[in-house]
Amino acid sequence: MKNQYKKLLSIVAITTFAITPASADLLRIEGAVGAWQTTPTGTISYADTNSFDLVDQSGFESTTNMYAWVYLKHPIPVVPNVRIEFADPQFSGDIKQKIEWDGNVYASGTNSLSLTQYDTVLYYNILDNTLWSTIDLGLDVKYIDGNYQLSESTGTLAKVDQDFSIIMPLAYVRGRVQIPVTDIGVEAIVRGITYSDNTVVDAEIKLDYTLDFVPIVQPGLELGYRYQQVKLNASSIGLDANLDTTFSGVYGGIMVRF
Numbered sequence: 001m002k003n004q005y006k007k008l009l010s011i012v013a014i015t016t017f018a019i020t021p022a023s024a025d026l027l028r029i030e031g032a033v034g035a036w037q038t039t040p041t042g043t044i045s046y047a048d049t050n051s052f053d054l055v056d057q058s059g060f061e062s063t064t065n066m067y068a069w070v071y072l073k074h075p076i077p078v079v080p081n082v083r084i085e086f087a088d089p090q091f092s093g094d095i096k097q098k099i100e101w102d103g104n105v106y107a108s109g110t111n112s113l114s115l116t117q118y119d120t121v122l123y124y125n126i127l128d129n130t131l132w133s134t135i136d137l138g139l140d141v142k143y144i145d146g147n148y149q150l151s152e153s154t155g156t157l158a159k160v161d162q163d164f165s166i167i168m169p170l171a172y173v174r175g176r177v178q179i180p181v182t183d184i185g186v187e188a189i190v191r192g193i194t195y196s197d198n199t200v201v202d203a204e205i206k207l208d209y210t211l212d213f214v215p216i217v218q219p220g221l222e223l224g225y226r227y228q229q230v231k232l233n234a235s236s237i238g239l240d241a242n243l244d245t246t247f248s249g250v251y252g253g254i255m256v257r258f
Contacts, residue, residue: 031070034253042245059093083121220255
């Protein structure tokens with residue numbers, strides 16, 4: 001009986017020791033939603049010719065767009081962790097200078113460009129809060145769902161309304177440093193790929209503050225800067241034009257951690 005009692009105590013102790021750290025440090029769900037103040041630059045060129053500037057000719061201006069992300073970190077070593085992201089850069093403006101498209105010249109009117117993005121990131125922790133530092137490496141599968149519209153104010157020219165899309169695998173690197181004795185973190189994410197005249201670079205750096213004293217569900221705030229380069233070849237996306245664009249600006253959002 002005494003040996004059985006000791007064995008039972010050993011099992012309870014081992015189980016408690018195993019479960020508590022795993023739940024606190026290894027199993028985590030975190031997410032955020034916020035606004036991204038985005039400034040566009042770059043050009044669009046129809047059939048490799050007649051490129052026009054997004055600002056000087058298209059009249060695009062800075063806009064505020066929504067973003068969101070969520071990730072799941074688990075304790076199974078061979079299975080990658082998962083991060084899901086959404087961003088919705090959209091721009092529109094009144095034509096400032098003549099735009100040529102498919103032989104037509106649009107001297108006045110409106111145009112718009114949207115580049116809705118869905119990211120699925122599969123990653124592994126190389127460092128996991130080791131000396132307050134975290135490094136993640138993985139693969140980001142980015143799906144860009146785009147649309148370009150162009151219409152002439154008098155209605156005499158044909159309206160352009162073209163959808164396009166592309167799926168691209170991007171290398172993914174994330175680094176984070178938790179400032180000791182604070183609830184403040186500094187984080188940077190870089191991802192990108194270049195192939196067949198297509199280039200996508202998506203980089204950001206941020207500060208975040210988490211209310212760690214709140215039990216179970218911990219809210220927080222994040223503030224950062226995000227830069228994107230989206231260069232897409234017409235033959236790759238099913239659009240009659242090449243895109244060579246960048247979008248950048250400050251973002252901020254509300255976080256929650258389980």
